Amino acid sequence: MITKIENQTFDQERALYNSQDILVYNCNFDGPADGESAFKESQSVEADHCFFNLRYPFWHDIGLKIKNSEMTELCRAALWYSRNVRIINSKLHGIKALRECGDIRMDDCSIISPEFGWFVHGVKMKNCSAESEYFMMRSDNLSFDNVQLKGKYSFQYIENSIFENCNFDTKDAFWHAKNIVVRNSTINGEYLAWYSENITFENCKIIGTQPLCYCKGLKLVDCEMIGTDLSFEKSDVEATLTAPVVSIKNPLSGRIFVPCAGNIIRDDPDSKGEIIFTKQCCCA
Numbered sequence: 001m002i003t004k005i006e007n008q009t010f011d012q013e014r015a016l017y018n019s020q021d022i023l024v025y026n027c028n029f030d031g032p033a034d035g036e037s038a039f040k041e042s043q044s045v046e047a048d049h050c051f052f053n054l055r056y057p058f059w060h061d062i063g064l065k066i067k068n069s070e071m072t073e074l075c076r077a078a079l080w081y082s083r084n085v086r087i088i089n090s091k092l093h094g095i096k097a098l099r100e101c102g103d104i105r106m107d108d109c110s111i112i113s114p115e116f117g118w119f120v121h122g123v124k125m126k127n128c129s130a131e132s133e134y135f136m137m138r139s140d141n142l143s144f145d146n147v148q149l150k151g152k153y154s155f156q157y158i159e160n161s162i163f164e165n166c167n168f169d170t171k172d173a174f175w176h177a178k179n180i181v182v183r184n185s186t187i188n189g190e191y192l193a194w195y196s197e198n199i200t201f202e203n204c205k206i207i208g209t210q211p212l213c214y215c216k217g218l219k220l221v222d223c224e225m226i227g228t229d230l231s232f233e234k235s236d237v238e239a240t241l242t243a244p245v246v247s248i249k250n251p252l253s254g255r256i257f258v259p260c261a262g263n264i265i266r267d268d269p270d271s272k273g274e275i276i277f278t279k280q281c282c283c284a
Helices: none
Strands: 005-007 018-024 043-048 062-067 082-087 101-106 110-112 123-134 140-154 159-164 167-171 178-183 186-188 197-202 206-208 219-226 236-241 245-249 255-257 261-266 274-277
Touching: 062 274, 261 274
Parallel strands: 005 018, 018 043, 043 062, 062 082, 082 101, 101 123, 110 123, 123 140, 140 159, 140 167, 159 178, 167 186, 178 197, 186 206, 197 219, 206 219, 219 236, 236 255, 245 261, 255 274
Antiparallel strands: none
């Protein structure tokens, strides 16, 4: 049986510690006592239309649903060590909002949270926006659809993940990432995916300086690259590009099919990658 708690304000330490089978509706976690860890060690909890202005509310929880709720910038480290979590139409605006969690689903959420999503496993995110630094670092089995991101150092060291219909404005993204597919997306930022392994971009728009260097098993399928100078340095690459690039530098191996390139730099004797023009090149 579900116990309903509604229209209350909690500010004490561990206000609803070790709760089970509860629905918390239209409640505020705020006040002068400044207590933390409101729902620590709880199971089967739903929070709907709630306001969180205190630290660490959801640690070590199992079976959690958060709907139509707001976590302010003072709601630090909101979800850690929790699993089987669903977050819908909510604001997560405190630092380090998701860490070492598993089996997470997020829909229609707003994220403003530096260091969001570290060491998480199995996150599905759809129709969300995010502002973050070091977003999703060292996480795996991510599945993102229509996610808008603005930040720096995103998706570093992630593995086994798929991104579709996304727009990422973020420098140093996907560094050291492994086994990644990005489809029908725009990635705008400097130094994309250095040191990555088995990363594939399909029908993507890639913008920014010095992308895709020191990669292994890199694939691009029908991608457009804009303002991309010094591309593919020391990379093992198979690429089919739909538009000219500014410059290509010392691809290590593989083949790059491109309409045209403003400059081809070959000053490394180990650079064996082929560059094949698909149209009469007039960039130079």
